[in-house]
Amino acid sequence: MPNSPIPTTERGLRIALCAGESSGDQLGAGLIEALHRRFPDASFAGIGGEAMRAAGMETWHDAQELAVMGLSEVLSHLPRLLRLRREFRERVLAWKPDVFVGIDAPDFNLGVERWLKARELRTVHYVSPSVWAWREGRAAKIGRSADRVLCLFPMEPDIYARHRVDARFVGHPLADAMPLDPDRGQARAALGIAFHDPVLALLPGSRLGEIARMLPDFLRAASRVAERVTGLQVLVPAANAACAEAIRAELARHPALARRVRLLDAHAREAMIASDVVLLASGTAALEAMLAKRPIVVGHRIAPTTYRIVRAFGLLKTRYVSLPNVLAGEALVPELLQDDCTPDRLAAAVLHWFEQPEAVAALRPRFRAIHEALRRNASERAAEAVTELLAANAP
Numbered sequence: 001m002p003n004s005p006i007p008t009t010e011r012g013l014r015i016a017l018c019a020g021e022s023s024g025d026q027l028g029a030g031l032i033e034a035l036h037r038r039f040p041d042a043s044f045a046g047i048g049g050e051a052m053r054a055a056g057m058e059t060w061h062d063a064q065e066l067a068v069m070g071l072s073e074v075l076s077h078l079p080r081l082l083r084l085r086r087e088f089r090e091r092v093l094a095w096k097p098d099v100f101v102g103i104d105a106p107d108f109n110l111g112v113e114r115w116l117k118a119r120e121l122r123t124v125h126y127v128s129p130s131v132w133a134w135r136e137g138r139a140a141k142i143g144r145s146a147d148r149v150l151c152l153f154p155m156e157p158d159i160y161a162r163h164r165v166d167a168r169f170v171g172h173p174l175a176d177a178m179p180l181d182p183d184r185g186q187a188r189a190a191l192g193i194a195f196h197d198p199v200l201a202l203l204p205g206s207r208l209g210e211i212a213r214m215l216p217d218f219l220r221a222a223s224r225v226a227e228r229v230t231g232l233q234v235l236v237p238a239a240n241a242a243c244a245e246a247i248r249a250e251l252a253r254h255p256a257l258a259r260r261v262r263l264l265d266a267h268a269r270e271a272m273i274a275s276d277v278v279l280l281a282s283g284t285a286a287l288e289a290m291l292a293k294r295p296i297v298v299g300h301r302i303a304p305t306t307y308r309i310v311r312a313f314g315l316l317k318t319r320y321v322s323l324p325n326v327l328a329g330e331a332l333v334p335e336l337l338q339d340d341c342t343p344d345r346l347a348a349a350v351l352h353w354f355e356q357p358e359a360v361a362a363l364r365p366r367f368r369a370i371h372e373a374l375r376r377n378a379s380e381r382a383a384e385a386v387t388e389l390l391a392a393n394a395p
Helices: 022-038 048-052 071-095 106-118 138-145 158-162 171-179 184-191 208-228 241-251 268-274 282-290 304-311 324-330 343-355 357-374 378-392
Strands: 014-019 041-048 058-062 097-102 123-126 148-151 167-169 197-201 233-238 262-263 277-280 298-302 334-337
Touching: 014 022, 014 071, 014 106, 014 378, 022 041, 022 048, 022 097, 022 123, 022 171, 022 378, 041 048, 041 071, 071 106, 071 357, 097 106, 097 378, 106 123, 106 138, 123 138, 123 378, 138 158, 148 158, 158 167, 158 277, 171 197, 171 282, 171 357, 184 268, 184 324, 197 208, 197 282, 208 241, 208 277, 208 343, 241 262, 262 268, 262 298, 268 282, 277 282, 277 334, 277 343, 282 298, 282 357, 298 343, 304 357, 334 343, 334 378, 343 357
Parallel strands: 014 041, 014 097, 041 058, 097 123, 123 148, 148 167, 197 233, 197 277, 233 262, 277 298, 298 334
Antiparallel strands: none
16 A cells, blocks of 8 residues: 655654553554554654564563553552653653544543643544443543544444544454464464364453452352363463452362363463353453354353442443344354352353354354455554545645
């Protein structure tokens, strides 16, 4: 694609970015590489991680400085984060970039974008918050921060259009990264699993709170499945050392099952591709398991008080919570939520996939169709959207 004519000063094009965690760092790296192909002399600076540095960005702060999770942790870090945001936005403004791109991390980035936009700097927000699921009115607020929103899912731009916000569907980078036909045999060989052995992958979440809430019932469900599926192996990937320790502690309470369980250091994608069935908490893992073309059972539970508030005020705007079902517009995979998320019901749903191969076979083409819809070369499309914005606003 030819470059759009974008007049710049002799200093060359400058693009400031901010990513706050590893997934955002990967997105940012892909965007930088795609923009570099269009503008070889462009400069990139801001907040990012190893991938963005390797792509050629000068990092003023590391992305890990924003990576705090959980209310108590956020509160303890709030003074530092507010000071960092204040200093960062001032430094961005002084650098005088041609555009600022905030990548995910909405609690941090939307405030930065709003402040910069008020000072007539062009702003882009890459990765829409889940306005399709709850609080659609946030779309208008996001539009007050960003001149353009880059969306990973095809249903999102229409929601922004209702609020007169410029949003573009660019595709999902996971769909670009994963093959349409994952090699299950290769994944099993890499993990040392025989091709015909029955395998269940458990993904209770990547945060300690999720593991504490979901893993006990996931393991109880796996024990019930093991009673019916001869030779069952159970794979449990751990996102990090803290998660691994929490998983080990819970496994110690299930000694009969523990001998069937392999705790993996990361390798979640390989575990999903290698498995016969995936039991997981809702989130990005559900999307990745769908792209792996494996049958899924979603079990999810949030704090009872939070659930009552969500139900009482009608905050949830979609019939489904897992991305495969949201994207399909129907219940392709079972979702067992709150009081329905019990070991017996989870086990029954998992056993359905083990015992009904024709149902699994019918699921795969549906997953492949969604994969193809999301596979749009996200980094190139995101770079194109940023380039168009620069060209449209060039003096």
